[in-house]
Amino acid sequence: MFAGRNAQRRGESTTHASFYKLETNTLEQPKTHSRLERITVYSAVFVLHIPKSILEQLQALAQSAKPLEIVGLLGGSELTRISTLIPLENNASDPTRRFEADRHSLVHGLKILRESRLELCALYHSHPNGPALPSKVDLENAQWDVPMLIVDAVTLTVRAWRLVDGSEVKLEVMS
Ligand SMILES: [Zn+2]
Numbered sequence: 556m557f558a559g560r561n562a563q564r565r566g567e568s569t570t571h572a573s574f575y576k577l578e579t580n581t582l583e584q585p586k587t588h589s590r591l592e593r594i595t596v597y598s599a600v601f602v603l604h605i606p607k608s609i610l611e612q613l614q615a616l617a618q619s620a621k622p623l624e625i626v627g628l629l630g631g632s633e634l635t636r637i638s639t640l641i642p643l644e645n646n647a648s649d650p651t652r653r654f655e656a657d658r659h660s661l662v663h664g665l666k667i668l669r670e671s672r673l674e675l676c677a678l679y680h681s682h683p684n685g686p687a688l689p690s691k692v693d694l695e696n697a698q699w700d701v702p703m704l705i706v707d708a709v710t711l712t713v714r715a716w717r718l719v720d721g722s723e724v725k726l727e728v729m730s
Contacts, residue, residue, distance in 0.1 A: 587672075587674055588634060588674065590700070592634075593634065593700050593701075601635055601724065601725075602635065602724075602725045602726070602727045603635050603637065603676065603677060603702055603704075603715050603724050603725065603726050603727070604631075604635055604636045604637060604727050604729055605629075605637045605704075605726060605727070605728055605729065606637065606638065606728075606729050606730075607728050607729065607730045609629070609637060609638075609639075609640050610713060610728055612640055613640060613679060613704070613706055613713060614706060614711040614713065616642060616681075616706075617681035617683075617706040617707075617708040617711070618708055618711065620681065620683075620708070621683045621708050622651045622683045622684075623645060623650045623651055623683065624645055624647070624650055624651070624652070624653065624654040624680055624681050624682070624683060625642065625645060625654070625679070625680060625681045625706070626642075626643050626644075626645050626654040626655075626656050626678070626679065626680045626681075627640060627641050627642040627643045627656075627664070627678070627679050627680075628640075628641040628643065628661075628664045628665070628668065628675060628677075628678060628679075629641075629675075629676050629677040629678065629679060629704065630667075630668040630671065630673035630674060630675060630676060631673055631674060631676040632673065632674060632676075633674075634674060634676060635676060636676065637676045637677065638673065639668070639671065639673055640679075641664040641667060641668070643656040643657060643660040643661055643664055644656070644657035644659075644660040645657070646658075651683060653692070654680045654681075675699075675701055676701065676702075677701050677702045677703065677704055677715065678699060678701060678702075678703050678704070679703065679704040679705070679706065680693075680703070680704075680705060680706075681705070681706040681707075681708045682705060682706070682707055682708060683708045683709075684708070684709060685707035685708065685709045685710060685712070686707050686710075686712070687705045687706060687707040687710075687712045687713060687714040688705065688714070688716075689703070689705060689716050689718055689721060693705075693716075693718055694718055694721055696718075697718030697719055700719065702715045702716060702717055702718075702724045703715070703716050703717075703718050704716075704726070713726065714726065
């Protein structure tokens, strides 16, 4: 299944370098779990745990950035326990409608995770006008095998998604 997806990726046009495509081609995800372990975990029903403080930080960032989209990394442990939020620069040509992580901030963010011995648990971005649902473009561009948190910057709803198949991931907020 993944061999097939990779083959498909190689055939894709690279004219618009998205957040995902950039990483797939040029960077390594920080990981202590193998790709197979990740796939096994993410294929099953699972819960992503997020501290209330990080959830509030995410909501505040999305709200203050309006009308622009925000983007970033969420690091933690055991693939599902988020403990760190790393904002990235949105370098998209139209950041009110798209996100594209700035390459330098992405490299730096991944380095921080590696050096902190944290794993990449999820990615996030915001929808300045809502909703907290993946857009067609989000689904088309999905290539990282980690969940994506989407913040609705109007209602401040945060939901998590596996963009590979469009299914929702349960988000448990820890106080
Ligand atoms: Zn989106």
